[in-house]
Amino acid sequence: NAGVTQTPKFQVLKTGQSMTLQCAQDMNHEYMSWYRQDPGMGLRLIHYSVGAGITDQGEVPNGYNVSRSTTEDFPLRLLSAAPSQTSVYFCASMRANGNTIYFGEGSWLTVV
Amino acid sequence: AQTVTQSQPEMSVQEAETVTLSCTYDTSESDYYLFWYKQPPSRQMILVIRQEAYKQQNATENRFSVNFQKAAKSFSLKISDSQLGDAAMYFCACSSGTYKYIFGTGTRLKVLA
Numbered sequence: 001n002a003g004v005t006q007t008p009k010f011q012v013l014k015t016g017q018s019m020t021l022q023c024a025q026d027m028n029h030e031y032m033s034w035y036r037q038d039p040g041m042g043l044r045l046i047h048y049s050v051g052a053g054i055t056d057q058g059e060v061p062n063g064y065n066v067s068r069s070t071t072e073d074f075p076l077r078l079l080s081a082a083p084s085q086t087s088v089y090f091c092a093s094m095r096a097n098g099n100t101i102y103f104g105e106g107s108w109l110t111v112v
Numbered sequence: 113a114q115t116v117t118q119s120q121p122e123m124s125v126q127e128a129e130t131v132t133l134s135c136t137y138d139t140s141e142s143d144y145y146l147f148w149y150k151q152p153p154s155r156q157m158i159l160v161i162r163q164e165a166y167k168q169q170n171a172t173e174n175r176f177s178v179n180f181q182k183a184a185k186s187f188s189l190k191i192s193d194s195q196l197g198d199a200a201m202y203f204c205a206c207s208s209g210t211y212k213y214i215f216g217t218g219t220r221l222k223v224l225a
Contacts, residue, residue: 033213037155040121042203042215058212088155092213099145099164101213103157 002026006091006104013081013111021076021107023091030096032074036060036087037106043090049074050096081111114139116206118216125194126224132179133189133219135204144208146180146187151201151218160202163187191221199223 007022025032033048035058045058049068063085065077074093078085091104115138125131137146148160163171163180170178175195179188191198204216 035215040217042116042118042217043213044215045212048212090157092157099207100147100159100162101207106155 004091004093004102004104006089006107008107009105010108011110013078013109015081015083015111017081019078019081021078021089021091021109023074023076023104024072025074025091025093025102026072027093027095027102028071029093029102030071031094032068033058033092033094033101034064034066034074034076035090035092036085037090038087046076046089078109083111085109086111114141114144114206114208114212114214116204116214116216118204118219120219121217122220122222124222124224125191125198127194127196129194130190130192131194131221133191133202133204133221135187135189135216137185137187137204137206139185139206139208141208144206146178147205147207147213148176148178148187148189149203149205149215150198151203153200157203161189194223196223196225 004025030051034046035043047066049055089107092101094101117136144165146163150158161173175192177190201218203218207213
């Protein structure tokens with residue numbers, strides 16, 4: 001009963017380093033997305049995908065890349081980490097024509 | 113563009129009492145959904161309740177109910193018989209057919225014993 005799985009759960013990066021947050025879902029959902037959560041700002045959409053091979057930008061896409069080569073996986077890449085990217089990141093998925101989104105457990109990222 | 117506003121950064125309620133969390137939203141879509149999510153200290157996002165905009169009847173889930181005022185674009189959450197386990201951040205969210213969920217900034221609920 002895995003649902004949406006994110007790895008790693010915790011990560012500390014140095015400024016300028018790159019890394020990838022992994023996200024996988026086993027529910028055959030077409031729609032996947034990445035959010036970041038910062039104090040006092042709720043959850044903000046970074047990138048989303050409506051199906052394999054299709055991605056689009058959300059509210060705060062700068063500094064992040066995504067790809068969707070399979071239905072199951074939707075990795076988020078930080079190209080050159082900055083302290084402003086210190087946040088909690090959530091991956092989420094939803095089936096097409098559905099309306100309930102399912103979240104992963106979150107990934108805590110600190111950039112020093 | 114969709115917006116969701118939660119004007120109460122923090123609320124407190126006595127155990128066993130009732131509390132109402134406020135949310136207003138704005139969307140140009142005629143077909144949309146509204147949600148309340150609970151986020152405990154573990155940061156897990158837990159769906160509390162969902163409301164389809166086309167339904168006039170207010171959604172209820174056990175001790176949780178909503179007051180959906182479509183004309184006023186208001187979607188408040190009422191928690192009855194509050195329990196210590198209800199203490200968490202609560203997020204209101206709106207979703208339309210574009211698959212984009214827009215979240216409010218959250219309300220931190222404290223439950224006093």
